[in-house]
Amino acid sequence: MVNIKINGIEYAVEEGTTILEACRQNGIRIPTLCWLKDINAIGACRICVVEMTGARSLVASCVYPLSKFDEGKNILTHSPAVLQSRKMTLQLLLSDHNMDCLACSRNGSCELQELCKELGVDDTTFFEGEKNEYDIDYSSKHMFRDNNKCIHCRRCIAACDKLQGIGVIGANNRGFKTSIDCAFDLDLAETACVSCGQCITACPTGALAEKDDTDKVWDALADPEKVVVVQTAPAVRASLGEAFGYPMGTPVEGKMVAALRRLGFNAVFDTNFGADLTIMEESHEFLDRVTNGGVLPMITSCSPGWIRFCEAYFPEFIPNLSSCKSPQQMNGAITKTYWAKKMGIDPKNIVSVSVMPCTAKKFEIGREDQSAAGVPDVDISITTRELVKMINRAGLRFRDLPDEVADSPLGNGTGAAVIFGATGGVMEAALRTAVWKLTGEAADSPVEFKDVRGVEGIKTAEYKVGDLTVKVAVVSGLANAKKFLTQVKNGEVECHFIEIMACPGGCVNGGGQVIQPADVRNFTDIRAERAKALYSLDDANKLRKSHESPDVKEVYENFLGEPGSHIAHEILHTSYKASHLSK
Structure with missing residues (x-):
């Protein structure tokens, strides 16, 4: 001492x-x-x-x-x-800063702004003189970069390099001309950026922000010719309340649904339904690979940031990827096929909106092979932060709203689905159903697989399932993915099934979640607190295994047939290819 x-x-x-x-x-x-x-x-x-x-x-x-x-x-x-x-x-810092605070995405949540208020910076002492001016980089699908608001703190560089192991941004030039840019001053879209958005949540100012697609949603809601439906990811309900004064880790599912209805959506669905479908297809695919000599280890495909990383940095693992679409895309695909047919609506007249904790979802909705009904499965993807903007713009008093439930059948999900938002959740949900399929012990098969829980970047476990010994791994954060996949490639680790999430801690810590200032994130494990919300919802759900969902059973009985069927592949599965930026 x-x-x-x-x-x-x-x-x-x-x-x-x-x-x-x-x-x-x-x-x-x-x-x-x-x-x-x-x-x-x-x-x-x-x-x-x-x-x-x-x-x-x-x-x-x-x-x-x-x-x-x-x-x-x-x-x-x-x-x-x-x-x-x-x-x-x-x-x-302000002497070389764009003072366009009123129009800034971080107005009211800017750390620079807060410090100026705290320290009484209300003059223009150094405002005269030379000032750098930069063009705003709008090239990427998911975000923009405005160096006119950058303070050179290098937090974005650290997030990109140390958390994600990518390092597509860094400090260019020297002295007063220093700027945070890509190598050779390339636009962000010309690099192997994976769209994870971790740089945005690290930035203390408005120098980095997701592209705001809320006007597209408002326009769709105002169009009488369109049926506008919305789905919400599991992790959104674990973060949204923070923007309205709730303690971190407070699930606000009921008020979120009520808010979406009052915004004017024709139907409010839950991505949990798509997550349950994902488990049905993914567990079937895994068991098929294990029993019929398929490519192992199988790697999950729920995280679009991870998929883009794989295609750019580890294309040799593309055959290992599950062919399942992400829950967002599955929900969108079922909306425009099964639900559209059931409701007698032309899929072309449906506008499918998703609310995601993830900026990479903005990239994912435009990927090839994501149009089950001949039109995009999802039309618009907005982040948790964008939903907060819409709620505030509509004048909704979030805390005063009643608790409501989403619309059936695509608004219902099991406990297995809701834990998708935490690292290890996809693996645990898959194991719940895979074990049931292998053992047939519907009542006695395990529900909780706690070895794969927790915020550690790399977790491994081994389970005896019937006559099989299944070795699994859970990885979050792309720097950890790079480390672990290198070990797999070198034969240092043996696995049958790997879950990989791009963001450290999983979707609860996604690049589109409510931003917490450094004062909070440095001393609070945001990942763990938000994950608690999801596990509490899982604990409270009467149905905790995806195959137990009556709505999922109905979709298979009346439309898809069975997991892995031809029609299920046509609607719920996709394909991948190496990026042109891969080495």
């Missing part, structure tokens, strides 16, 4: 603890901009500076580990010199 003083008060902290963490542990918040725990400790922004006994200058608290040499030293966290330094740093 190291004995120190913070603002004249004595504390004992563990050696190696940074000043910033030591202060946090003792109830003192030091503001930060560039620091993201574990991935971006670079001390670059100088917002977190403090005064310290014996130091010749102000110290960046995020990168200063306390040692025995600091015994007895006093740390000042808000002295006049510290506050003036932080204020001047913000003034300098």
Whole structure:
């Protein structure tokens, strides 16, 4: 332990603890901009500076580990010199910043804006002089980049490189001309970006944002010739409430459904139904591969960011991918085939909207082989954040809404479906049904497979199922996927079934979820808190296995036949091909 003083008060902290963490542990918040725990400790922004006994200058608290040499030293966290330094740093950042706050996607949730308010930055001290101007990069399908709002914190670089192992963005040029760009100043669409959106959730300002497709939804809702349906992903209900003051990890499924109805959608469906269909098809596909000598390990295909990563970085694993469409696409496909026929509606007159925790879904809806009825399975995909905008624009008082349920049959799902949003959820749901199929023990077959739960980036487990020993793995975060697949390729790991999610922790931590500031994400495990919401919904559901769903049974009996049938393949399965950017 190291004995120190913070603002004249004595504390004992563990050696190696940074000043910033030591202060946090003792109830003192030091503001930060560039620091993201574990991935971006670079001390670059100088917002977190403090005064310290014996130091010749102000110290960046995020990168200063306390040692025995600091015994007895006093740390000042808000002295006049510290506050003036932080204020001047913000003034300098603003001197080369686009001040178009009212039109910014992050207005009201911008960390730079909040710090300026906190430190009283209300003047234009350094506004005169040269200013950089950049063209906005709209090239990508899922997001845009506006370097006029970039503060060079490098948090996006860390997310892309260290979390996802991709590294398609970095610092170009030097000094005042430094910009965060792609190599050779390429547009983002010209790189092997996988559309995961983790850079957006890492960004403290509006320099990075998803493309806003809410106007397309409003236009569709206003068109009397269109039947506009919406589906919501499992993870959305675990994050949406945060935007309306609910504690993190509060499931708000009922109010979400009520809000969507009041926005004007003709039918409110649940992607959980598509998730149950996915399990029916995926478990059948897995058992078919195991028993008939198919390509193993089989790898899940629910995450479009992971699929794009595979096609660009590991094309040799394309034969291993499950041919199942994602739950979003399955729900859209069933909507425009089975439901359209049942309701007597021309699929061309249906506008299928999805609300997703994922920016890569904006890319996925335009992929080839995703048009079961001859028209796109899903027409518009919006993020959780975009749904928040729509609810606010419509003047809905979210917390005052009643709890309602989605429309049958495509609005019903089992507990197995809802846990899709957490890493390990797809694997657990698949195991629940696969074990039942292999053993036939409908009543006694296991429900919970807790070995595959948790936020660890790589998890492995082994299960004895009948005469088979099934080795499974669960991976989240593409840097972990790169590491694990390399081990598989080199023969260092043996697996039969692998779940891979692009975003660390799974969809609950998706690039389209409600953004939490660094003050929260650095000290709270957002992934675990949101996952708790999904597991609580699973626990409360009377039906916890996909094959138990009466609505899924009805679709197979009256339309699809059986899992793996010809018509099921035509509607619920897809294909992949190596990216032109693959090595």
